[in-house]
Amino acid sequence: MxxxxxxxxxxxxxxxxxxxxxxxxxxxxxxxxxxxxxxxxxxxxxxxxxxxxxxxxxxxxxxxxxxxxxxxxxxKCFLDDFTSLHIFVLTLRCNQNCVYCQASSQNEDSANCSMSKETMDASIKLMFQSPSKKLTVEFQGGEPSLMLDLIHYAITEIEKVNETEKRTVTYVLCTNCFNLTDGLLELCQKHNVLISTSVDGPEWLHNKNRGRTDSYQRVVANINKARAVLGFDRVSALQTTSELGVNYPLETIDEYVNLGFHSIFIRALNPYGLASQNNDWKQYTERFIEFYKKALDYIVEKNKQGVFFVEEFAVIVLRKILTPFTTGFVDLQSPAGIINSVLVYNYDGYVYASDESRMLAEAKDYTFRLGKATDDYEKIVCGDTAKQCAKVWANECIAGCSDCALKTYCGADPVRNYSTQGDMYGYRPTSLLCKKNKAIIEYIISMIIDRGDEVLPIFRSWLL
Amino acid sequence: MIHRALNIESNDNSLFVTAQCNNKCVMCCQPPTQCDDIEKYFIQNIELIKSAPKGLKNIGITGGEPTLLGDKLFEYIRIIREYLPDTSIHILSNGRIFKDADYTHKLKDAGGEKLFVGVPLHSDFINDHNHIAGAESAYEETITGLYNLASEEICIELRIVINALNYSRLPQMAKFIFKNLTFVSWVALMGMEHIGYAIKNQSTIWIEPEQYSTQLSDATLYLSQVGIPVSIYNVPLCLLDKRIHKYACQSISDWKTLYLDECDKCSVRSDCCGLFATSHRIFKGIKAL
Known part of the structure; x- marks a missing residue:
């Protein structure tokens, strides 16, 4: 028995x-x-x-x-050390005009949308109150490379504090690589800053999305320049699947392979900023799922031909399915990544629960504003907003997730629930995030069931 | 047990410390006895250690079950450390005693670095493991023991002796090891020696390497793909799938290695472990490659 x-x-x-x-x-x-x-x-x-x-x-x-x-x-050990990812939104100013901009960016010469030194000081102070031994400092925008002086100031201040704190600090610069100056690269080299950039796909597609005719050329030239100065693997790229790009999975993968990348992170559009004007999210989600499947199949084929090339979202899911280890990816966690794994220090002097939370704030919705950067740490991470989120941030205890077979591979996202469905708890049967995650995770599992002998050795090689 | 002087040229220098054991494994090559032999062996072994060449790379402590010596095992280790400070110590144990965290800690204290413990796992399924080990609570105790060894950061060699009762689950065992015993330093998949209880129980446990070739390949390749070092002991190359040749080791003690006449014609003889000279039955299918 x-x-x-x-x-x-x-x-x-x-x-x-x-x-x-x-x-x-x-x-x-x-x-x-x-x-x-x-x-x-x-x-x-x-x-x-x-x-x-x-x-x-x-x-x-x-x-x-x-x-x-x-x-x-x-x-669940991603919870052990509490918040490790600290995002600093330095400015909303940007030098490109992307059709899908999720961050409500402003013209390059706009005023009043950049972080002050006082806010930076207060934010750094807050960050060091996080108990995490490892801190990742991510500079975002707008386009953070327009704020060279502030980046320099931030790193100098952080290094100063860290002389006594002795944390392991990793710096990431999220840049469109449109204008990487020598001064910026020198700073990156000196402090081991990783460059996280984005290419949308083939030249014509990238330029169309970016609203410029010379974007691709400049971005690729700068990626190569950054690789030369910082090291080849110090530059990584995230892809964003625009409404146009969703028709070109193979071309997009080929582009990344040709640019010498060994991986791609395939991302759907988020319903924030300009992109939320998209009038048919349901249709887009379905098309994205098809895009993802075709892209993943194609990537597996590439690997079979001897090209080592990885899809990062699949890696996260596969690590959860095939290994006893955890992942540090904040968008697929339960309890959710907000606050537990990420805090966002915004240019406006406030701290938000996540990157998406500060994007909501640009639409004047301050639901996920945790407090001022000058507030006490306890008020930020244990305040009323944090408490509200905490009630619904574990998919083990929300309806439609708790009995889902894929629960341990997925995560909870109160911010997305709120922004798309009007409340943090959310309603899974009509949730497009649920639909997308489920379809992709199920597809990966189906590949393991139907083509295990063929795909598993490849998948395992991605996890080493 | 024959006592041989510890020899710097040999790949096998082991101290036999007792013939007693708290397991009764169905394929045991050294069937346990009840007699109180610990003191007798201790006196002999201390002489061996004292007269051993200083450059000795590796010294084994085996039995029987060495941990039945209790704290006397640490005396051995301290004496080896005194006379042979640079020699690695490789203890073969069923691992059950290490369920006691204090005992495990004392082992670490005595042995420090350069200490390896080889522990057998017979199956991922509790009842099969216990049946093969011939002891009721062996599985839980061994697994808990492995966790305690790992928390003391002691190197673990996980040993699987392949027999008719466990070969079919080798791939599942490999997965179990990766998921639940991720911390082991390496896994040894081992062919069986036809001696001791393996003769007595041959009708239920004996299996030819030809019969488990697929399972052995799957398990080996899986472990390698997930990043757990894996070795194959005691199976000649001609009985292994070519894809796993590189994991095979010269595992059989030099003093008991046997090659057949057929092996003289073999191009990979020098890389092959050969056969157990002590085995009463020779693997089927030996052919020159």
Missing amino acids: YNLLPFNFTRLSNSEVLVNELGDMIIAPNGTVDAVVNHSLPSNDLYKTLVANHFIYEGIVPPLIDVYALRLRTK
């Missing part, structure tokens, strides 16, 4: 997919779950697999309950 441990299940590719709280996944024939819960499971090989993988156990207490506890702690 055996007892059950918690697990959820779904049906995919003519199989049952059972997933436990640790993210361990078992592919089994249809009817397995019924047999498991009705205690009519024969003692065969599948029975042994279910016991060994913490789905069922014999006896009163699971013999490996301590291993189970430790593994659960490992999966």
